[in-house]
Amino acid sequence: MEKITIVGAGLAGSLLSVYMAKKGFAVDVYERRPDMRKAAISAGKSINLALSVRGIHALKEVGLYDEIKKISIPMYGRMIHSIDGVTQFQQYGKDNSEYINSVSRGDLNKKLMDLADEFRSVKFHFNKRCMGMNLDKNELYFHDELTQANIAVKSKVTVATDGATSPIRMEMLKIPRFDFSQEYENYGYKELHIPPNDDGSFKMETNALHIWPRGSFMLIALPNMDGSFTCTLFIAYDRSLGGNASFEYLDTREKVSDFFKENFPDALEIMPSLLEDFFGNPTGTLITVKSYPWCVDGKLAMLGDSCHAIVPFFGQGMNAAFEDCIYLNECITNSPGKWNDIFNNYQQMRKANTDAIADLAQENFVEMRDLVADPRFLLEKKIESELYKRFPDTFVPKYTMVTFMRIPYSTALNRGKIQASILHALSDCKSSIDEIDWTAAETLVKKELAPLNY
Ligand SMILES: Cc1cc2nc3c(=O)[nH]c(=O)nc-3n(C[C@H](O)[C@H](O)[C@H](O)COP(=O)(O)OP(=O)(O)OC[C@H]3O[C@@H](n4cnc5c(N)ncnc54)[C@H](O)[C@@H]3O)c2cc1C
The missing domain is CATH 3.50.50.60 (FAD/NAD(P)-binding domain)
Known part of the structure; x- marks a missing residue:
């Protein structure tokens, strides 16, 4: 043998x-x-x-x-938490048959x-x-x-x-x-915990990847089988880059508590062990x-x-x-x-x-921490999903190519760049999807992209 x-x-x-x-x-x-x-x-x-x-x-x-x-646990989309506690669900795929799994x-x-x-x-x-x-x-x-x-x-x-x-x-x-x-990000991560309710149920929507996007930093949470969530806070290491949202600044219990009160008040309410977790868990590095x-x-x-x-x-x-x-x-x-x-x-x-x-x-990283809360990005997402419906063999969202298909990543990267420029051109000076000229969109898509051979 x-x-x-x-x-x-x-x-x-x-x-x-x-x-x-x-x-x-x-x-x-x-x-x-x-x-x-x-x-x-x-x-x-x-x-x-x-x-x-x-x-x-x-x-x-x-x-x-x-x-x-x-x-x-299937996660059908992102649940975006804004600072005032309002949540908004953004589906990952065309319907609930496309999802990622928390394991x-x-x-x-x-x-x-x-x-x-x-x-x-x-x-x-x-x-x-x-x-x-x-x-x-x-x-x-x-x-x-x-x-x-x-x-x-x-x-x-x-x-x-x-x-x-x-x-x-x-x-x-x-x-x-x-x-x-090897390239280290100037950001690190810290794992934190949201426990289940007393009856073992989840404290937030189960079938979603929760994101608290805050521009230059973010908190995310994925569900676990025991009803808890594992949260990950991504912030800068240095104060010179992240200001108060940095590991360097957040060096006392009071500062961490105030930081969460200011930026993630809805999460703070359901994180009873925040301070123990923050100071007890190691800070992870991010490397390419x-x-x-x-x-x-x-x-x-x-x-x-x-x-x-x-x-x-x-x-x-x-x-x-x-x-x-x-x-x-x-x-x-x-x-x-x-x-x-x-x-x-x-x-x-x-x-x-x-x-x-x-x-x-x-x-x-930029998309998750920043753009998911940006109105232009959200409009582009709507246009993207409409183009996918109209041209399912040609205009396939980048996320779909990477996550729900097995086409080469390099194809997803290249087509993703072309699609981003199409979306950018179509959304220029527009505030609503009703303003899109779909005939011009079709011409642009057919000129720039061949059908995806998959
Ligand atoms: C915060 C975070 C979140 C992530 N989330 C996701 C995600 O959602 N989805 C996803 O697909 N990927 C995710 N990843 C990436 C994923 O964790 C890695 O890509 C994956 O673990 C790679 O598997 P691996 O077996 O190559 O390496 P590892 O899982 O790191 O395994 C390496 C093994 O080698 C052993 N080892 C190391 N040195 C030695 C040695 N000297 N002698 C013998 N054994 C040794 C280690 O102990 C370990 O068991 C995430 C990574 C991080 C940091």
């Missing part, structure tokens, strides 16, 4: 181990943390995640989606591991921190966090799924002509990583955040990592045993697309 080593048993590594076992490989997965199914450890960054079509497709391929569906990161990871454990050919090695590798010797080096022993492991074929701070990627830096960039190449000879490939970490504003990081698994699996099918071809084909299929979703995710 041919052997594959996977470094990192997070979301992508655990899913990949199932794909590989189904292909008939013996799979060794090395993970620096303890087994999260046994130890009471947090699954790391963000408690819940938005799962959409690309990720769902992968879960369907490995036969896990029905299980995950049971622990997912617990930890539960999803555990279910993927459980599925992998059903294959006798998969072996997880927990508490093994990867310290590096030697590609000439086909060796990986681990530190056992329990025994403090250092271990060398032979591996001919390795896939690194060791996340945004990937130690394997650090090794790649030694390779000639390896391109690498781009790298190339992702593979070396037929020996090593990187996958998921290790080669393309993105900011979370399109809810696509995990979905993109799961899509990597779909494509890598397909490349294995197409060139059995030829690892050099497999890894090269996989990176050629994915690189431009993960660069595209990185850009889309950065753009979407």
